[in-house]
Amino acid sequence: MTKSTKTLHGAIALAGISALALTACTGPSGGGGTSTGSAGGGAITYGTTDKVVTLDPAGSYDGGSFMVMNQIYPFLLNYAPGTADAAPDIAESASFTSPTEFTVKLKPGLKFANGHTLDSSDVVFSFNRVMSINDPNGPASLLANMEKIEATDPDTVVFTLKAGNDQVFPGVLASNPGPIVDEEVFPADKIMDDDAIVAAKPFAGQYTIDSYKKNELVNFKPNPDYQGLLGEAANDGATLKHYADPNNLKLDVQQGNIDVAGRILTATDVADLESDSNVKVHKGPGGELRYMVFNFDTMPFGAKTPEADPAKALAVRQAIAHLVDRDVIASQVFKNTYTPVYSYVPKEFEGATEPLKSLYGDGSGKPSLEKAKQVLTDAGITSVVDVKLQYTDRYGTSAADEYALVKEQLEKSGLFTVDLKSTEWTTYTKERRRCLPRLPARLVPGLLRRRQLPHAVLHPRQLPGQPLREPGRDRRRQQAAGHHRQGRTERAAWPGPGSHRQGPLHPAPAPGCPGDGRRN
């Protein structure tokens, strides 16, 4: 199929977690794809800038790795297409049998693609292995509430929890530590090499890996033995192609070399692609938030500054909150792929409200210079306040434009001068770790929210030609947020010595604190 004859040439995910949901609108690959299709729906080629850290579930806690794992490993619980609740995948049943016991019964006759039997022993091995290896890149922190796991018979396992009534736990089982691995293949005490994993075929998910070149090309074939929640694959396979440069990703989907592009395209690219008749761009609401955070010690009038004054420090934060024009940032920098948000919880979530909208700015979401001046004057601040604003481009190249605009907005008020700096990600995380042993409070909570497609709205399996799934990652983020992590956020901070006050929604940061590379 050539570019000119393709009606829906490709679907573009907005740099998002639900990228795979957007593959639905594509048909079999064209020139560059793996057009080896047959009656099953053909094969599809998906391009991404995500990277795989490792295929070993004990050694990764990142989107790129998990997306591949989701195709090849079975889970006790998973997300059915179009739903937001974790449901039994290879489990026959899974429920709390007491406040601190979660019992899972496996379906009978399960096996891995290499012929090995999949039973409760493998399940126990998988979770214990994640905990015992406790890799710094791994998801062991998600199992913090798991005291132990036991196999009561070949088909049944019982999780004993430290704290009872953990309603997040089913979601944890469907998330990063959840893949069930073959105990006859994986070593119990160390991470296994990707190529060795592929060679041993310890797969029991919807797909198996046919060929694998790490962070280059992964070819998936449907697994005929999969008995899980997601059912039989609706196609003949899929190819995952990794890109380093979003520009190449964008150009390749435009030229028909891949069918679907996702994670991560810039807002400018998305806007450009929207004008391309050969490409279909899907948008939807999402749960990603971008924040600015403050170091309470080193910020103006902070606790460890010579002019320490908590009331003045509060006034500075409030004044900035009054001045930031979220609408302008969303439209100018993010081309409306983000929307202003006035809450810690995106409004799409049930029960979410926008308490901050009336609290800051003019009360309707626009900035208010008068209120900013007033709050500073009331606190006794009469001179221009110098602030140091620091960002990292880890979360997209738009960060530079975003914070340049914040600087402009603050300085335009005449109330602030801003020293804007960027920091390379690794240095940023080191400084953050060094400087922020506890999480900082937020001043401008929920600055912007990414518009994204939730899985519940469009799940790939609801649409033809869809080979891959990335179930519930968005939901997991939200469900897990109060438990272990904050989703993908952008923050500005003042690295410096000292501790910081903790934000209202944040738990202890390490490991699993917001902004930690593993989480993103």
Add this chain to the structure above:
Amino acid sequence: MTTLIDAPPGDTGGILPAARKSSGGGLGQYILVRFLLIFPTIFILVTMVFFLMRITGDPITAAMGGRLPADQLQERIEAAGYDRPILVQYFEYLGQLATGNFGRTLTDNRAVVEMLTTYGSATLELSLNALVVALLVGIPLGMLAAHRRDKAPDAVLRVFAILCYATPVFFAGMLLKLTFSVWLGWLPVAGRAKTSSELALTSLEAPTGIYWLDALRSGNMAAFADVLAHAVLPAVALGLLTAGIFLRLVRTNVIGTLGRDYIEAGRSRGISEYRLVTKHAYKPALIPIITVMGLQIAVMLGGAVLTEKTFEWKGLGFQLANYLTARDFVAVQGIVVLLAIIVALTNFIVDIIAALIDPRVRY
């Protein structure tokens, strides 16, 4: 180890007699000396790489310093032996290198040797392609510039040569991509092959990793054409860097050769100027090209980092950039050491070829 001949061929300038006196040996001794010099060269390079990498601290802290609590970090540092005296680590590292053990990458837990072999072939392919472009562009245009000395074509070509080697390779790459991929749509944007071709080539038994070679071996001409199409822009971007140097070198040497007595003799016998240039003058002028080629391999490998990154050409340069970003110094160390070895070996080979062609270099 590379001997660069700047003087026009035939102009010994009084050096040769002295060289002949001091040589005291033939080609065999020359090769032996050059071969033995490889080892201290590599040793020095390896030592430099090792200690430079340690300037910023141990590799574990560099790669994971921001993501681990201090106690766990220390645990890993101790487990890896990075808490020991630097000299102990250094000698252990030398011992490992001697046995071909480059360790495992910190960020993706791969054997460095496996990573080097996987991606080395891609870089080799790109370098070979670029070298072909450099030779095809640099030599003929250099001869043309010499032939049309101080005329308009010469002036244009000299400017072109300067542009070639003065333009950053990533910028040239982006311009080429913009022109031939985005605007004209003639050539692929990035990558080494289409997905279907890559799948076909990687499924071969014992692939070399050099795609065009694998495509030829398998008789898959569609894949071969596809691979060549993907190779054009990266090869041109990287090749032009060296082509500019070749062009100027050939021009200078051909001009020098054209003034020699034997050319004058040929001219007086009525041999055409075209024939004089293409048959009689260019051969001696090519000797410096061979010697410079050795140096250019190092330039090309450096340029390959940027070229591979620009064109998503997943070779050693591409990986080097990624590992540097991730501060995976074990991987970086492995790649840099391999590149150093390649450069040292290439220079050795070039020296041998130069000595075979021109006995005067065996001084």
